[in-house]
Amino acid sequence: xxxxRSRTSVLVFLxxxxxxxxxxxxxxxxxxxxxxxxxxxxxSDMEFVGLANYVRMLTADDIFWRSFFNxxxxxxxxxxxxxxxxxxxxxLLTSLRRGRELIKTLYLLPAVISTVAIAFLFVRIYSxxxxxxxxxxxxxxxxGSFERAWLSDVNTVLAAVSAPEGWRFTGLYMLIIYAxxxxxxxxxxxxxxxxxxxxxxxFTKIRFPYIRPVWITxxxxxxxxxxxxxxxxxxMTNGGPGQSSELLTTYMYKTAxxxxxxxxxxxxSVFIVIECLVAVGLILFMLKRKADS
Amino acid sequence: MKKLLRAAxxxxxxxxxxxxxxxxxxxxxxxxVSPTGEIKPREIxxxxxxxxDGAVINIMKKLADDYAxxxxxxxxxxxxxxxxxxxxxxxxxxxxxxxxxxxxxTDATPFAQQLAKQGKMMDADKLLKSLGLYDDYRPGAxxxxxFDDGSLYMIPFQFELEFIWYNKALxxxxxxxxxxxxxxxxxxxxxxxxxxxxxxxxxxxxQWPLERYVAYQPFRAAGPDFVQKLKKGEASFTDEAGQKTxxxxxxxxxxxxxxxxxxxxxxxxxxxxxTSGEAAMYNIGTWELPSxxxxxxxxxxxxxxxxxxxxxxxxxVTAANEYVSPSxxxxxxxxxxxxxxxxxxxxxALEKYPAEYAATGALSPTTNVQTTIPANATPLYSKALExxxxxGDKQAMPWDTQLDPTTNGRLQQExxxxxxxxxxxxxxxxxxxxAIKQNAPKFFK
Numbered sequence: 001x002x003x004x005r006s007r008t009s010v011l012v013f014l015x016x017x018x019x020x021x022x023x024x025x026x027x028x029x030x031x032x033x034x035x036x037x038x039x040x041x042x043x044s045d046m047e048f049v050g051l052a053n054y055v056r057m058l059t060a061d062d063i064f065w066r067s068f069f070n071x072x073x074x075x076x077x078x079x080x081x082x083x084x085x086x087x088x089x090x091x092l093l094t095s096l097r098r099g100r101e102l103i104k105t106l107y108l109l110p111a112v113i114s115t116v117a118i119a120f121l122f123v124r125i126y127s128x129x130x131x132x133x134x135x136x137x138x139x140x141x142x143x144g145s146f147e148r149a150w151l152s153d154v155n156t157v158l159a160a161v162s163a164p165e166g167w168r169f170t171g172l173y174m175l176i177i178y179a180x181x182x183x184x185x186x187x188x189x190x191x192x193x194x195x196x197x198x199x200x201x202x203f204t205k206i207r208f209p210y211i212r213p214v215w216i217t218x219x220x221x222x223x224x225x226x227x228x229x230x231x232x233x234x235x236m237t238n239g240g241p242g243q244s245s246e247l248l249t250t251y252m253y254k255t256a257x258x259x260x261x262x263x264x265x266x267x268x269s270v271f272i273v274i275e276c277l278v279a280v281g282l283i284l285f286m287l288k289r290k291a292d293s
Numbered sequence: 294m295k296k297l298l299r300a301a302x303x304x305x306x307x308x309x310x311x312x313x314x315x316x317x318x319x320x321x322x323x324x325x326v327s328p329t330g331e332i333k334p335r336e337i338x339x340x341x342x343x344x345x346d347g348a349v350i351n352i353m354k355k356l357a358d359d360y361a362x363x364x365x366x367x368x369x370x371x372x373x374x375x376x377x378x379x380x381x382x383x384x385x386x387x388x389x390x391x392x393x394x395x396x397x398x399t400d401a402t403p404f405a406q407q408l409a410k411q412g413k414m415m416d417a418d419k420l421l422k423s424l425g426l427y428d429d430y431r432p433g434a435x436x437x438x439x440f441d442d443g444s445l446y447m448i449p450f451q452f453e454l455e456f457i458w459y460n461k462a463l464x465x466x467x468x469x470x471x472x473x474x475x476x477x478x479x480x481x482x483x484x485x486x487x488x489x490x491x492x493x494x495x496x497x498x499x500q501w502p503l504e505r506y507v508a509y510q511p512f513r514a515a516g517p518d519f520v521q522k523l524k525k526g527e528a529s530f531t532d533e534a535g536q537k538t539x540x541x542x543x544x545x546x547x548x549x550x551x552x553x554x555x556x557x558x559x560x561x562x563x564x565x566x567x568t569s570g571e572a573a574m575y576n577i578g579t580w581e582l583p584s585x586x587x588x589x590x591x592x593x594x595x596x597x598x599x600x601x602x603x604x605x606x607x608x609x610v611t612a613a614n615e616y617v618s619p620s621x622x623x624x625x626x627x628x629x630x631x632x633x634x635x636x637x638x639x640x641x642a643l644e645k646y647p648a649e650y651a652a653t654g655a656l657s658p659t660t661n662v663q664t665t666i667p668a669n670a671t672p673l674y675s676k677a678l679e680x681x682x683x684x685g686d687k688q689a690m691p692w693d694t695q696l697d698p699t700t701n702g703r704l705q706q707e708x709x710x711x712x713x714x715x716x717x718x719x720x721x722x723x724x725x726x727x728a729i730k731q732n733a734p735k736f737f738k
Contacts, residue, residue: 041735042389043407128554129491129566149554152497154715238498241556242710257382259699259732260404262389 029273035266042260053267064268067239067246074162074233074247075226081166082222086173091203093174094181104178107171119235122164126150151237154244161233161245168232169225173218180214181207216287223279227272248272323412323628326423332633334366338394340387341373342380342622348653349450356642356649367638370394377499377622381698388413395630398622399447400694401440403524403736405625409446415626418445424640426659429647431681433688434620434658441521447623448643449658450650453578454680455505455617456600458585463490463573463597472604475509475541482548485573492548494572496563497555500705501693505576505617506545507708510538512616512689513609524696525737526729530722539711539718546712556709570594578619579656579677586674587667595671602680603689615685620658656681696729697736703728 036053040046057064089107093100110118125133128149135147150160184207192206208215230249233239239246239254248268256265343349350371357369372394374380380398387393388408399405408414417438421427431452438447464470467488469481482492496502511519515534522528523535530539545551552558552566564584567575568591577585584590585598603616626635651662654670656678666675693701707724710716716724 039735041404041407042385043404043411043413123557127557129552129558149557151557152554152709152713154710154713237557238500240706240709241713242706242715254702255699257385258378258702260385260389261699 029270032266032269032273035263036270038263039261040263042262046263049263053264056264057267057271063243063246063251064248066243067248067251070158070243070245071227071229071247071249073158074165074229075223077159077162078166078169078226078229079219079222081163082169082173082226083219085166085170086177086218089170089174090178090181091207093178104171104175107174109171110168111172113168115231116235118164118168119232122160122232123151123236126160152241154241157237157241157245161236162229164236165226165229165232169222173222176214176218177211180211184210212287212291216283219283219287220280223283224276227276227279248275323409323414323416324419325631326415326420326636328631328633328636330633332364332637334361334364334634336368336370337396337630337635337638338370338372339396339398339624340384340394341371341396341398341624342375342377343373343398343450344375345373348650348655352646352649352653353642356645357638359645360638360641364634367634369638377501393627393629395627395635397625397627399625400622401438401447402694403697405446406440407736408625409440409444413628414446415628415631416444416446417448417623417626420626420639421445421448421643424643426643429659429661431620431658431660432686433618433684437618437620437688437690438623447625449620449623450646451580451619451621452656452658452681453580453619453621454602454656454677454684455576455578455619456602456677456680458567458575458577458598458600460567460570460573460594461597461599462594463488463570466490467573471601474606475513475604476606477604478550479541479544479548482545482550486549491552491566491572492550493552493574493576494563494566495551495555495576496558496560497551497709498557498559500709501691502563502576503551503555503708503712504692504701504705507538507542507704508617508689508692509603510541510606511535512603513606513611516610517687517690520690520692520695523729524700524733526733529726529729531726536718536722539722542708542711543714543718543721546714551712556713568594570597578617582670582674582677583654583667586671586677588669588671590671599673600677611687611689612685614683615687615689617689617691618681618684619688619691697732699732700725700728 037048037050038046039049039053093103096103126135126149128135128147131139134150138144138146148156150156188206188210189202192202197205228249229247230253233245233247234250234253237245239250249272252265252268252272255261255268259265339353341350350373353369354371357367360369361367374383384393384397384399385404387397388404393413399408405414418427421430430449434449434452435445438449439445459471463485467481467485467490469484472478472481485492508520511523511534514537515528515532519528519532519534523530529535552563552572555563563572563575564577564581566572568585570591570593588595590598602613605611605613626639647657647659647662651657651664654665654667654674656664664678666678692704696704704725707716707721711718711721
């Protein structure tokens with residue numbers, strides 16, 4: 001227990017960031033909640049419509065549901081690339097003797113490049129006319145029949161816009177997981193090896209349980225980032241063709257700033273907030289249950 | 294802590310309610326175009342969506358400098374956002390916050406009409422008449438800026454004609470000639486494809502270029518009224534003219550008229566495809582004359598390039614000399630900040646602007662000046678300018694300035710799907726008619 005005076009000073013130091021957080025995060029969320037009960041286009045009078053926006057969103061809006069499921073697929077692809085990729089690369093790195101720093105830097109590089117540059121880069125990579133890198137590679141390895149306009153094909157566009165986002169942050173999560181992996185006590189691993197544990201057993205019984213707390217944090221970070229994904233799909237395809245790569249976030253943005261339907265856009269944003277909270281809750285619940293068992 | 298949270302929530306809601314109430318008001322009389330009083334020089338701003346280094350901005354900068362010499366303390370602050378969708382978002386957000394500057398650009402959109410109805414923009418009809426400039430303007434240039442009810446709230450700074458540019462050598466190679474009717478185009482595309490040529494280069498990323506095509510058939514079959522009725526739900530895509538355009542768009546897609554993967558290709562991609570001699574046709578306006586009709590154009594294709602105007606159809610109600618002839622995004626004058634200074638500066642600038650603009654080789658929105666043809670121009674340059682003299686009375690309006698923003702967004706998305714063959718004409722018709730039914734009433738009350 002801290003002495004009284006020091007407790008006050010801690011509170012004094014904690015207060016400014018808390019106020020800042022309230023002003024920058026909680027206030028806009030409350031404002032969205034408030035606006036979501038209105039019909040308002042920015043210049044007209046605000047009209048109270050009760051739950052009409054929510055009813056429309058949940059029952060009458062086909063684009064909303066389309067973009068919701070698109071967002072889930074987008075999230076799944078990002079998570080597999082980011083967490084799966086990061087775990088594989090980090091595990092391989094620990095067994096590497098030389099050149100670790102170089103590889104770490106190379107993997108981290110995309111995370112520091114600007115999003116706009118990445119979007120333009122991938123538009124070129126996916127292009128068919130003029131032939132981009134991906135189609136050229138397919139052609140060289142004899143898979144010419146798979147060549148296509150990746151961003152114009154309604155069946156491939158969602159995966160095509162998810163991949164750059166996943167690729168981009170793999171290095172960042174790799175770094176976090178790598179830091180956790182090298183902290184696993186060597187004695188434990190050596191003892192297990194002496195007992196005849198295979199590499200796989202070593203990983204599943206010793207290493208992974210040891211890094212679980214870091215893994216939970218990383219999963220939550222990646223999931224919330226994935227659910228809020230916006231810039232790369234917006235820049236690459238603007239949600240198109242049709243609504244094939246429309247995410248909840250891009251749809252909300254367009255509803256607010258193109259359709260000037262601020263009330264309905266707030267309703268969608270309230271849904272996104274709830275969706276993020278539910279996702280984090282689910283992750284914590286599942287991982288806790290697993291840890292308990 | 295709980296108490297504190299509750300208090301904070303109440304305060305937040307109260308603050309919101311207060312700001313919501315403070316949204317309106319402050320506008321002066323939009324018809325009072327000649328305010329009396331002393332001219333007090335200050336800095337004024339123009340929020341605009343034009344190329345940063347383009348003729349309009351350069352000329353207005355120069356004119357503002359000249360004006361400032363006589364009126365020390367005056368300055369014109371030009372804030373440009375050339376990317377149109379970003380610009381519109383900026384404009385709408387500023388309008389929502391009631392923070393529009395003295396001058397701002399807008400098309401004659403439903404949103405702008407609401408601003409006009411609320412008295413936030415000066416009546417441009419009265420303004421131009423009071424400055425004695427009204428009769429100098431081309432009627433078509435002013436008509437493009439008008440709302441459906443004929444009222445005028447924006448001042449044009451350009452005048453453009455949209456043509457279909459084509460490559461003679463490629464058409465010859467495929468054994469096809471310039472289409473006599475819009476209905477000839479799908480078959481023409483098939484012939485060009487057979488000869489291994491991309492028929493039409495299009496910028497799919499910006500979406501408006503494809504939306505031009507959907508406007509053509511109804512303009513020929515039913516005239517300019519069709520879209521005005523369609524947007525309010527008084528006409529529909531199931532009507533004859535509507536079905537004609539839906540089927541024609543699907544046919545263009547079936548005949549592979551546009552380059553593969555067009556929806557992800559941008560403005561310069563499309564232009565390069567045409568100027569490099571890979572694509573046979575390209576639909577663009579006279580604002581591209583400096584790159585299509587001067588020696589800047591690729592020497593290999595320069596002599597092969599020509600243009601034709603929008604073909605008519607069998608039973609067309611509009612004439613061959615009537616097509617898309619926009620006067621660009623217009624400039625609106627904020628009524629709240631309109632005072633003797635703004636009025637005097639506009640008189641000064643608008644009088645001098647046409648001569649300066651015509652000297653850059655562009656078509657002025659007025660008829661009192663002669664466009665200077667640049668020294669490096671090809672013969673096509675003057676041919677294009679001459680077309681402006683032979684225009685008919687009606688003009689095809691781009692649909693993106695007509696429809697309400699939500700329907701417009703949906704149309705742009707569905708058009709890509711229709712042309713790519715991802716949806717059937719029936720699905721397209723139903724989706725779009727439903728979208729209009731749902732969204733139009735909010736904007737056209």
